[in-house]
Amino acid sequence: MAGDTLKVYGNAARNTAQGLIDIAIEAAATNNPHLKAASPIIKEKTELPRFEYQSEMYNRDITGKVNKDGITLGKVAETAVELSAPVIGGKVSTAVKTPETLQSLGALPNAKVRQTANAVENIISDPILAKSDDIASKPVQTIKNKFPDEPMPTAVTDKAKIIGVAEIVEGKIKVNGQLPRYVDFVVDIDGKLILGNKHHLLGNANDVQAAGRMKINNGKVAEINNLSGHYQPSVEEAMKFPEILRKLGLDLNRTHFRVFAFESTPSGNLNGFPTAVHREFLK
Amino acid sequence: MILEENLSQSIYNAYINEGVGKDFFAKFAAEVAEVNAIEFLVANFKTFDDKYNLELMLCLPQIWDSFQIDDWLELMKTVGSRANQIKSFEFNGEFIDVQFLCKYLEIDGLDLCLNYSQISLEDKQIVLEYAKANVFDFVKNTLDYQDLDTEYEDLNNEIDKNYYAIDLKRLKEIKYNLLSDTRAKEFPTVEEAAVDYVNEIYRHKQYLQISR
Numbered sequence: 001m002a003g004d005t006l007k008v009y010g011n012a013a014r015n016t017a018q019g020l021i022d023i024a025i026e027a028a029a030t031n032n033p034h035l036k037a038a039s040p041i042i043k044e045k046t047e048l049p050r051f052e053y054q055s056e057m058y059n060r061d062i063t064g065k066v067n068k069d070g071i072t073l074g075k076v077a078e079t080a081v082e083l084s085a086p087v088i089g090g091k092v093s094t095a096v097k098t099p100e101t102l103q104s105l106g107a108l109p110n111a112k113v114r115q116t117a118n119a120v121e122n123i124i125s126d127p128i129l130a131k132s133d134d135i136a137s138k139p140v141q142t143i144k145n146k147f148p149d150e151p152m153p154t155a156v157t158d159k160a161k162i163i164g165v166a167e168i169v170e171g172k173i174k175v176n177g178q179l180p181r182y183v184d185f186v187v188d189i190d191g192k193l194i195l196g197n198k199h200h201l202l203g204n205a206n207d208v209q210a211a212g213r214m215k216i217n218n219g220k221v222a223e224i225n226n227l228s229g230h231y232q233p234s235v236e237e238a239m240k241f242p243e244i245l246r247k248l249g250l251d252l253n254r255t256h257f258r259v260f261a262f263e264s265t266p267s268g269n270l271n272g273f274p275t276a277v278h279r280e281f282l283k
Numbered sequence: 284m285i286l287e288e289n290l291s292q293s294i295y296n297a298y299i300n301e302g303v304g305k306d307f308f309a310k311f312a313a314e315v316a317e318v319n320a321i322e323f324l325v326a327n328f329k330t331f332d333d334k335y336n337l338e339l340m341l342c343l344p345q346i347w348d349s350f351q352i353d354d355w356l357e358l359m360k361t362v363g364s365r366a367n368q369i370k371s372f373e374f375n376g377e378f379i380d381v382q383f384l385c386k387y388l389e390i391d392g393l394d395l396c397l398n399y400s401q402i403s404l405e406d407k408q409i410v411l412e413y414a415k416a417n418v419f420d421f422v423k424n425t426l427d428y429q430d431l432d433t434e435y436e437d438l439n440n441e442i443d444k445n446y447y448a449i450d451l452k453r454l455k456e457i458k459y460n461l462l463s464d465t466r467a468k469e470f471p472t473v474e475e476a477a478v479d480y481v482n483e484i485y486r487h488k489q490y491l492q493i494s495r
Contacts, residue, residue: 159331161299180303181446182334197332213334215426220441222426227374254441256426258419273416281425 139189140244142207143231145200146268150230152205153198160198168193171251172219179216184228186211187244199228210241215256221245223256229270232262235277242282252282287323288330290314294339295331305448308342320346321354325361328376336376340383341447348449348457352395352464355384359392360401365409378413384470385414385421385477388458391470393421393484397491398466407491411484418481422474 153160163183164175173179175195183195186202187210194202199211211231215223224245226238233241238259242252260274294311301307315323324346327336340347350358358380365377384392393414397407414421429435429442431451437444461467471477 159295159335163299178299178303178307180299180334181338184334197334217426217430217446218441218443220439222441229374254439256424273413275416276419279419 139191139209140240140247141209141237142189143209143211143233143237144207145203145205145230146232146264147200147230148205150200150205153201158198160196160201162194162196162201164195166193166195166248168249169219171249173216173221173250174219179219181215181217183214183216184212185214185224186228186231187248191248193245193248193250199230203231210237210244212238212241221250221252221255223258224252225258226260227274232264232268232270235259235261239278255282256280257282284319284322284326287318288326290318291323291326291330295327295335298335303338304443304446305342306445308339309448312343312345315343315346320350321358321361324358324380325363328362328379331376332374333376333379333382334374336379337383340379341387341449344449344453348453352461352467355380355390355392355461356395356399356401359396359399363406364403365406365413378410378417381410381414382417382421386423386427386470387454388461389454389470389472390458390461391468393470393481394468395466397484404491408488411481411488411491414481415485418478419474421470421481422472422477424474 155161163179164177167174173193173195179195184197184199184202185193185195186199186208187193188203188206188208191209195214196202199208203211208231210226211228211233212224212226213228214221224241226233226235226241242255242257246252257278257280258276259278261277262274263271265271290311294308298307302310327339347354362377362380366375381392381396384390384395393410396402396410423431428451429437430447431449431454433444433450433452435442458469462469471480
């Protein structure tokens with residue numbers, strides 16, 4: 001998987017480190033003897049970080065593997081548990097816990113706290129990861145909201161709804177709640193994929209990287225386009241949507257991609273109907 | 284119409300929050316059966332966007348599945364004037380009647396609309412403009428067929444077969460029933476043919492008139 005379709009950059013690495021800390025905290029909280037003794041150590045600083053866990057209980061290594069679903073700790077014995085921590089694409093949480101925070105939580109002994117914190121700092125300061133972090137977090141493009149000063153639409157008068165921020169799991173979309181077949185979407189500047197109804201609300205009136213509609217079937221993105229009256233992505237901007245969405249981890253294989261051209265009046269309103277100018281099934 | 288508007292509003296308000304797909308809409312089937320179907324559909328078309336209306340049509344087909352050509356014409360007439368300039372923030376459902384006939388029932392809703400004397404010339408021109416711009420949405424694509432084909436083998440587990448309440452077989456039955464009316468004709472089912480067909484009508488749009 002490494003070097004192939006894996007999309008783990010600096011943000012993911014940070015999340016991974018965060019996940020390791022969380023596991024350690026959970027281990028401490030649950031008093032699991034197998035995990036209490038484990039702490040993460042950076043074994044290899046690469047774009048696709050690998051981790052080694054030292055288990056004092058078993059006196060052997062546990063290899064942590066990073067993939068798009070998270071990190072998975074291999075089983076070390078029948079009694080050991082298998083854990084995973086989510087690696088969420090897009091903007092990383094910057095709430096990396098400091099040694100002081102960890103200590104205040106009573107999560108780990110001092111030595112382990114320091115070791116864990118060092119691991120996190122190593123990831124963050126690693127030049128390779130920092131570089132890839134730039135790639136991951138830098139917006140591909142900025143599409144302006146054509147009507148930023150308009151009042152925010154409401155559920156009652158404008159039928160506006162936010163369904164949620166998508167979590168990408170194995171290339172598919174997951175949200176807390178129900179997903180209809182067709183939704184409006186935006187990818188904001190921070191790389192969050194937000195689903196619902198009414199782009200002005202989804203983008204919070206701000207600029208975005210992508211805006212349009214999606215057809216979603218069983219979590220798989222079946223269709224995307226650039227139909228958004230508030231953002232009116234140009235054909236050139238729309239052609240970058242697959243790149244933007246793939247960067248989030250979405251599987252767009254066989255996705256029907258359609259691009260519309262907008263003709264606007266000087267006031268920004270659409271002059272007539274958007275015209276379909278491009279369509280393809282993505283590979 | 285107030286009854287229909289209130290019902291459409293209450294269904295929409297519950298939509299997504301309480302569910303989606305055929306199981307959600309089925310909860311309202313009894314109430315919908317009590318109101319005027321055409322006025323109920325128009326209340327939805329005029330108020331909610333095309334995404335929602337398409338789902339309504341495919342998840343609650345009992346609203347329209349017994350419609351004859353006269354009912355579809357009445358629906359087109361009742362929709363009334365349609366926006367010729369989409370506002371910046373709206374993609375409305377005002378064209379679902381014509382589009383649904385063409386795409387899902389493969390009946391030439393465009394021809395029915397353009398030749399119906401009870402629809403104004405201005406509205407006919409707007410419908411034609413819409414059809415020309417969105418002709419790809421007037422025919423089913425591969426994904427639509429997969430959605431509606433109960434026999435399609437979903438090797439990639441990418442299709443929720445239980446989402447819509449109607450399948451291709453039933454759509455065909457309704458189509459052939461409608462075709463027994465001599466005013467109805469088939470709409471092209473291949474994209475290229477649909478494009479050519481709509482473009483041909485568009486080229487002669489100056490001849491549009493109130494005829495039937």
